[in-house]
């Protein structure tokens with residue numbers, strides 16, 4: 097029992113030390129601030145092959161151990177969101193502070209604890225099972241929290257496609273839990289597709305309707321039809337696809353002028369019953385049917401994906417049962433993550449990480465007892481998938 101307790105304490109101090117080292121680095125997107133170098137150094141010592149990929153101002157790290165398939169990837173980001181007013185924090189956001197059983201600091205939950213846990217899990221897994229089958233890997237970026245995510249995992253996946261890098265399973269250590277660690281495992285996400293619509297009319301005097309073409313009159317019924325359209329019925333994993341107009345702009349300000357143009361911005365949050373391509377085509381067909389002279393700039397932030405109940409979900413469920421005493425509930429809610437770039441490679445993808453109640457907030461924190469379990473949870477997933485031999 098004493099041996100058991102002291103082993104736990106060593107693990108606790110390791111995960112705590114590494115998480116604190118990461119929080120001290122002010123890695124606000126897209127700045128990595130040395131986080132990846134720290135992790136690369138550790139994993140390199142544990143026998144991992146290290147590749148640094150810097151695209152524009154973004155750092156990406158790809159570390160692998162073993163060879164061939166199957167390939168299990170742990171995915172995360174070293175960047176954090178800005179702190180907000182630092183004087184509103186109970187302790188300085190980049191000075192990790194323990195209080196009442198929690199570790200406070202920017203990135204404590206999203207997601208430097210997850211990055212530290214995945215690193216330690218991989219390190220100890222590779223040391224304990226040097227002859228494991230297939231490949232375990234860590235993929236980190238410093239551009240997950242930014243607005244566009246152009247040079248992070250999206251770019252790395254382009255490179256993966258070029259060189260034929262397969263990914264069978266991907267665990268994202270993002271803060272996915274709601275009340276306590278492992279109550280939820282995220283197994284899918286809705287897709288997000290935005291459009292910027294421009295409708296052309298003919299400007300003129302309001303008193304001469306035969307000489308104008310009013311883009312507001314033309315667009316309004318088309319937008320009403322888009323808003324009333326039932327895009328799909330949803331399915332067992334997702335609610336039906338939703339369409340929302342967020343902004344409409346037209347008019348000159350003058351009360352006697354019919355404007356010459358209208359702009360509208362809208363967004364689809366779509367489920368796996370629809371595709372981005374299908375939604376684009378149906379939207380444009382409706383606008384054409386209304387006789388609009390229009391253009392649309394489309395922006396696909398991610399296709400919807402759902403990981404079926406296969407090897408990865410079974411391993412995650414078993415690991416949670418083994419270490420937390422209960423199976424997690426599969427869930428598809430929440431915002432987007434870099435998992436959306438990995439899923440189209442054909443990988444099974446899940447998100448399993450700490451409680452997300454404080455993420456992006458003042459006084460972000462992670463519970464110490466959950467922090468202590470995280471590396472063992474991730475390591476257990478690797479053992480269940482790639483073996484212990």
Ligand SMILES: [Zn+2]
Nearest residue numbers: 206207240270
């Ligand atoms: Zn995150």
